[in-house]
Amino acid sequence: MNSYTEYLTLNVPHRMEFVNITPQVNVALLNSHIREGLCLVNAMHITASVFINDDESGLHADYKHWLEKLAPFDASAETYAHHRTGEDNADAHMKRQIMGREVVVAVTRGKLDLGPWEQIFYGEFDGKRPKRVLIKIIGE
Amino acid sequence: MNSYTEYLTLNVPHRMEFVNITPQVNVALLNSHIREGLCLVNAMHITASVFINDDESGLHADYKHWLEKLAPFDASAETYAHHRTGEDNADAHMKRQIMGREVVVAVTRGKLDLGPWEQIFYGEFDGKRPKRVLIKIIGE
Amino acid sequence: MNSYTEYLTLNVPHRMEFVNITPQVNVALLNSHIREGLCLVNAMHITASVFINDDESGLHADYKHWLEKLAPFDASAETYAHHRTGEDNADAHMKRQIMGREVVVAVTRGKLDLGPWEQIFYGEFDGKRPKRVLIKIIGE
Numbered sequence: 001m002n003s004y005t006e007y008l009t010l011n012v013p014h015r016m017e018f019v020n021i022t023p024q025v026n027v028a029l030l031n032s033h034i035r036e037g038l039c040l041v042n043a044m045h046i047t048a049s050v051f052i053n054d055d056e057s058g059l060h061a062d063y064k065h066w067l068e069k070l071a072p073f074d075a076s077a078e079t080y081a082h083h084r085t086g087e088d089n090a091d092a093h094m095k096r097q098i099m100g101r102e103v104v105v106a107v108t109r110g111k112l113d114l115g116p117w118e119q120i121f122y123g124e125f126d127g128k129r130p131k132r133v134l135i136k137i138i139g140e
Numbered sequence: 141m142n143s144y145t146e147y148l149t150l151n152v153p154h155r156m157e158f159v160n161i162t163p164q165v166n167v168a169l170l171n172s173h174i175r176e177g178l179c180l181v182n183a184m185h186i187t188a189s190v191f192i193n194d195d196e197s198g199l200h201a202d203y204k205h206w207l208e209k210l211a212p213f214d215a216s217a218e219t220y221a222h223h224r225t226g227e228d229n230a231d232a233h234m235k236r237q238i239m240g241r242e243v244v245v246a247v248t249r250g251k252l253d254l255g256p257w258e259q260i261f262y263g264e265f266d267g268k269r270p271k272r273v274l275i276k277i278i279g280e
Numbered sequence: 281m282n283s284y285t286e287y288l289t290l291n292v293p294h295r296m297e298f299v300n301i302t303p304q305v306n307v308a309l310l311n312s313h314i315r316e317g318l319c320l321v322n323a324m325h326i327t328a329s330v331f332i333n334d335d336e337s338g339l340h341a342d343y344k345h346w347l348e349k350l351a352p353f354d355a356s357a358e359t360y361a362h363h364r365t366g367e368d369n370a371d372a373h374m375k376r377q378i379m380g381r382e383v384v385v386a387v388t389r390g391k392l393d394l395g396p397w398e399q400i401f402y403g404e405f406d407g408k409r410p411k412r413v414l415i416k417i418i419g420e
Contacts (some may be wrong), residue, residue: 037141044394046397063234081338105182132395136393138280176285198364255414
């Protein structure tokens with residue numbers, strides 16, 4: 001069994017944004033020389049996500065609107081107890097749970113075994129700072 | 141390390157439906173001859189899910205009602221920007237994020253290491269067309 | 281390839297509670313002698329979660345309040361069809377879908393490759409009874 005580890009750093013200039021990181025994961029897979037196995041991609045920060053969905057800007061706008069409705073930003077400590085610590089990002093911790101922390105993608109014949117529209121995204125919910133994404137590939 | 145790959149095709153006659161695919165995953169595991177490892181099962185389409193929960197029809201009805209409330213179907217392009225592309229399934233992309241894309245199940249002594257009520261489901265949110273599910277098993 | 285399997289049993293005295301199980305997962309990893317690989321941690325029960333987030337009591341209070349709003353407890357069979365079976369925990373099945381069933385964590389140089397604030401939690405949504413969590417580690 002072989003394994004390969006890589007860390008990406010993303011610095012998103014907005015509070016909430018989605019970044020297609022499929023190209024970076026493809027490069028990591030090439031570097032790994034693994035042809036059959038599993039590829040884990042996860043956010044290393046707890047107000048960010050890695051998820052798989054469509055690369056369509058209208059859908060991304062819909063996701064933002066929807067997540068804001070389900071878990072609204074509100075800096076007050078009356079609304080969110082987490083803010084008594086000085087933070088203002090409780091909403092980001094919730095948005096991240098809906099969108100998920102990680103994806104596991106099959107590696108088949110040296111390629112990410114993705115469906116026709118599947119693209120891997122980094123989801124930022126409390127941006128304007130550098131955050132890391134972990135890529136771990138194991139297999140043969 | 142050994143690996144095994146299989147693709148299921150599901151064609152669900154309703155827009156939203158849940159299908160128990162545990163039997164198919166068990167057959168794939170038998171075919172793989174893997175006794176210790178990990179089994180990834182994921183939807184290859186971005187308006188569908190693979191998730192683990194109870195095989196109880198009342199609960200499934202509750203899930204449908206609940207998901208419709210959290211992410212209502214609405215074909216208009218005023219409600220969902222994604223529909224400017226001609227699609228009408230933005231709600232399905234949201235429902236899928238709540239229910240998840242994939243499950244990873246432990247393989248122990250040649251069996252899926254599931255709890256007493258755990259069953260693997262395909263969750264369809266924009267059906268009436270064929271879609272694929274990927275089963276990838278690695279181990280020894 | 282090596283593999284290691286361990287089962288934790290948790291008996292949470294409240295209906296909804298979050299328990300930091302990172303120490304137990306670290307011990308399992310030490311016992312496995314695996315230095316590079318993947319570590320799956322999943323709830324084996326369908327009204328419980330394993331998720332990764334912050335160990336901050338205010339945030340946990342916010343999560344409980346938020347989950348109760350998105351999927352309210354209501355024992356009646358008029359609200360949830362699942363309750364016609366005699367159960368009263370349909371809300372717990374929903375809360376678990378939002379928080380997720382499992383996490384997959386990279387193992388790098390013999391350690392869980394977690395970000396600075398990442399902690400692994402067991403999320404109970406229908407407690408006051410013993411439930412199991414599975415830890416499966418594969419690698420070398």
